[in-house]
């Protein structure tokens with residue numbers, strides 16, 4: 001037989017007899033199925049070996065091909081397809097065609113040409129078989145190119161499409177390529193039995209996760225073709241194709257035992273994105289490939305998320321263990337999700353079982369609600385305080401006092417209309433309707449005396465002897481105690497002032513002539529000082545106001561804007577207990593409206609109605625504008641005048 005020529009030349013007589021017996025058994029049909037398949041496979045392998053050795057002897061091969069062109073149209077067409085993929089073949093075929101056309105030697109022998117054509121077909125199969133095993137990278141690439149190029153030329157010519165009933169253009173494209181299916185069949189035959197079974201079981205499990213894979217399997221059964229390509233085709237979507245590519249690459253690795261595929265994209269096995277690029281590159285001019293390329297960017301994010309999954313998938317594929325199946329199962333699920341709802345991948349999918357988001361949101365809502373409620377309550381309290389303050393109706397005496405002394409925030413035009421010289425720094429300290437360009441003299445002679453500092457005490461033991469009646473100025477820090485001393489005496493700079501609370505840290509004694517002593521006390525409450533220091537100040541002040549002999553009056557200064565504070569009440573209680581006379585002096589009245597000055601005065605008077613040591617009337621001053629200063633001088637001058645030690 002021609003197909004055994006060259007094969008049995010290398011064997012001895014025993015082998016020849018054995019082979020002959022096998023051949024006869026095969027012809028008669030007495031050989032077992034297992035022996036038959038082994039015999040056929042062995043024969044093809046030997047043919048392949050021979051052909052690989054004889055690839056360079058061109059003369060005989062050319063003659064065979066020349067006859068094959070004539071005797072077998074299918075072989076001709078097949079060779080025509082593959083010629084594009086192998087440049088050497090193309091060159092040889094062109095030479096052969098030219099010879100055939102010129103010499104006309106192709107109608108020599110019909111039977112021999114038929115045999116030669118069949119031989120050529122088998123050669124093609126074997127060559128392709130070798131390629132699948134990974135021994136020819138170039139042919140692998142060219143085969144892929146051929147697949148991508150030649151598919152559309154045969155569109156609709158395959159009966160498989162009709163059997164499967166798949167109307168998708170992708171299925172047409174693939175199923176129409178009959179040669180592809182044949183190749184796949186050959187590839188699958190060369191795959192090791194074990195890996196083949198594993199792959200089949202894996203594919204079945206993967207197909208359970210996605211509707212499209214199930215459809216593809218049904219198509220396979222009906223068409224009778226290999227499920228691998230059917231999957232690739234019938235999914236009709238880029239994701240399914242990716243799955244197939246992964247599957248194909250795995251199969252190549254398993255079949256050939258080689259991890260080196262010539263395409264650089266395939267070398268990065270674990271990355272599905274790269275395989276997508278591979279499809280994109282190879283599928284030039286195909287709509288499906290364009291879709292894949294378009295959808296690559298959409299699916300890349302999803303793949304990136306599952307990248308670690310894919311890596312595990314590849315590693316575990318080699319092991320073909322239980323975990324591999326689980327991973328593939330999950331991968332199949334993902335692909336099924338992508339196939340079913342590709343657009344939903346763009347959305348941020350919230351896991352309904354993920355309680356963290358839900359609780360977080362709920363918590364935020366609850367907290368916000370609580371915060372809003374608290375804010376509302378606080379606002380209500382504040383509003384109620386403000387409402388209460390606004391609801392205060394000052395007495396006529398207080399209102400008249402405020403208006404007479406131009407207390408509260410006033411415009412310059414008001415001051416001018418009232419007869420004050422607004423050119424002076426403290427016009428309200430001037431005499432109204434005065435024609436003098438200078439300030440009038442202080443009406444109280446006591447306050448015309450020079451103010452002189454003579455003692456400072458941090459502790460009670462440092463207090464100077466009580467030689468003069470004393471008038472002390474107490475109050476919170478920054479309330480304006482030191483400024484009031486300067487305003488009363490018009491001697492600016494004698495007592496140091498600052499906008500920072502806590503400047504006065506000792507009890508400072510100032511003699512005002514020989515009649516009275518003015519005492520500047522350190523403030524209490526907020527101040528830029530350590531807590532223990534402030535506590536010491538407070539204790540010193542309390543000791544002074546409660547024990548100081550010669551203390552005739554304590555001017556308790558209250559900021560008009562803020563009113564009485566708890567520490568003010570503490571000092572008041574102390575002075576009440578020690579029966580120290582004290583008089584409330586509202587300061588900084590120039591920063592609030594006149595009506596609010598009157599309200600604050602009314603409020604404090606009402607709160608101190610029952611206090612026995614509180615001296616009426618409540619005084620209202622502004623060291624800045626000078627409002628109420630004259631009235632306060634008058635009150636304090638009486639003390640100095642009538643005070644006795």
Ligand SMILES: Nc1nc2c(ncn2[C@@H]2O[C@H](COP(=O)(O)OP(=O)(O)OP(=O)(O)O)[C@@H](O)[C@H]2O)c(=O)[nH]1
Nearest residue numbers: 478479480481482483498499502503504523588623
């Ligand atoms: N607008 C306005 N500001 C004032 C008035 N009295 C004082 N000030 C300012 O309030 C700030 C504090 O004044 P001080 O006299 O130092 O207050 P203090 O009570 O002595 O403060 P301590 O010594 O820290 O306890 C200074 O910047 C003053 O200019 C006033 O009647 N009106």
Ligand SMILES: [Mg+2]
Nearest residue numbers: 481482503504
């Ligand atoms: Mg001070």
